[in-house]
Amino acid sequence: MNYDLWFWLGCYFAIGVVLVLVGRVLVKLFYKDKRSDFVKSALAALEEDKSPQEKRREFFKSIATGSLVFLAWPVAFAVLVNELRGKPASTYVKDDEPKFTSEKKDLIEIVNPHEVEATAKVVDPKRRVPDLPFGHLNRGWKELRRKMMPGDVMWSFKTSGYQSNNGEGYKGPQYESPRNNVHGYAIVRSRKIVGEFLTQWD
Amino acid sequence: MTAQISEKLIYKGEELSLCDEPLHYYLQTIGKDLKLQAPSTALWRGYVGTWTIEDGRLYLVKLKGFKETASGTTEIELGDIFPEYPDGVFAHWYTGELRCPMGGLLEYVHGGYASRYEMDLFLKIDKGILVSDRIVNNGHAEPDAPQGYRINAMTIFGRQ
Numbered sequence: 430m431n432y433d434l435w436f437w438l439g440c441y442f443a444i445g446v447v448l449v450l451v452g453r454v455l456v457k458l459f460y461k462d463k464r465s466d467f468v469k470s471a472l473a474a475l476e477e478d479k480s481p482q483e484k485r486r487e488f489f490k491s492i493a494t495g496s497l498v499f500l501a502w503p504v505a506f507a508v509l510v511n512e513l514r515g516k517p518a519s520t521y522v523k524d525d526e527p528k529f530t531s532e533k534k535d536l537i538e539i540v541n542p543h544e545v546e547a548t549a550k551v552v553d554p555k556r557r558v559p560d561l562p563f564g565h566l567n568r569g570w571k572e573l574r575r576k577m578m579p580g581d582v583m584w585s586f587k588t589s590g591y592q593s594n595n596g597e598g599y600k601g602p603q604y605e606s607p608r609n610n611v612h613g614y615a616i617v618r619s620r621k622i623v624g625e626f627l628t629q630w631d
Numbered sequence: 632m633t634a635q636i637s638e639k640l641i642y643k644g645e646e647l648s649l650c651d652e653p654l655h656y657y658l659q660t661i662g663k664d665l666k667l668q669a670p671s672t673a674l675w676r677g678y679v680g681t682w683t684i685e686d687g688r689l690y691l692v693k694l695k696g697f698k699e700t701a702s703g704t705t706e707i708e709l710g711d712i713f714p715e716y717p718d719g720v721f722a723h724w725y726t727g728e729l730r731c732p733m734g735g736l737l738e739y740v741h742g743g744y745a746s747r748y749e750m751d752l753f754l755k756i757d758k759g760i761l762v763s764d765r766i767v768n769n770g771h772a773e774p775d776a777p778q779g780y781r782i783n784a785m786t787i788f789g790r791q
Binding site: 551553554555557558559564565566568569600601602603604605606608626627628629630631 | 657688721
């Protein structure tokens with residue numbers, strides 16, 4: 430009985446060693462490092478700059494990971510094969526309901542799209558902006574106009590954002606005005622927001 | 632989140648570290664299809680932009696980004712996002728305050744742009760036009776404190 434146990438344990442670890450070595454070869458053969466040279470050099474520089482303490486910690490982490498792989502090699506091998514097979518086409522369930530930045534409470538007033546367009550021209554003396562309503566954002570405006578159907582209403586909106594530097598003991602950046610106030614236009618259909626176009630961020 | 636590599640801002644002839652992301656808002660509306668990829672945890676947004684204030688206006692004049700393609704990660708430039716304006720775009724979509732930390736490091740925080748420095752230069756922008764600037768003093772750093780915005784201990788960006 431004892432002999433059998435040791436025999437099977439020996440077999441388990443022997444197969445583990447072989448498969449870990451095979452895995453190493455597979456990684457060498459099939460894994461392509463897709464990071465650019467810029468990123469590689471930046472990461473290499475960050476690596477060089479690590480303190481001895483950090484390097485020691487990383488060393489012990491590698492030892493611990495290696496031991497775990499050796500003990501639970503079937504799991505590690507399954508993960509490796511899965512990784513080498515590539516990413517699945519989609520790993521999340523798509524939500525049918527579109528998400529919008531604006532909510533009903535943010536709607537300000539009903540606007541006339543023609544009037545909005547007439548006042549939305551952006552001028553730049555250096556001509557670094559297209560001569561179109563909302564300049565570089567024109568495509569978003571056109572998409573919103575395309576979404577409009579008979580009976581739809583266009584509203585202007587502004588979200589409330591947040592104040593970053595309130596509260597006692599706050600030591601962070603001293604921004605004066607609230608952050609993340611988003612302005613834009615939304616299409617409302619049957620009391621529901623069905624489309625939006627963001628024009629400005631405070 | 633890991634401390635992030637900053638944007639660059641050229642203001643009054645000096646290159647500063649910009650700890651805000653004005654392009655984020657543009658990408659949120661127009662560039663949703665552009666599959667930018669984070670090349671490391673220090674650059675979740677997937678690009679580094681160079682901005683200037685010229686004649687009181689905010690322009691994005693240079694960009695180095697990383698895009699996901701079938702063959703891996705490809706580097707992209709400003710012209711890939713704004714094909715008709717490869718030399719610079721007027722950032723009229725941006726309204727708000729831009730923050731450029733300066734001077735010695737007071738406190739290093741390994742997350743976002745949360746590290747604190749002796750001074751913060753704030754530039755108030757309204758639809759791409761510079762309205763005002765102000766400097767906030769946050770305290771005095773130790774004499775041997777590292778100078779200039781940095782992530783971890785190695786990378787230094789901007790004015791020191």
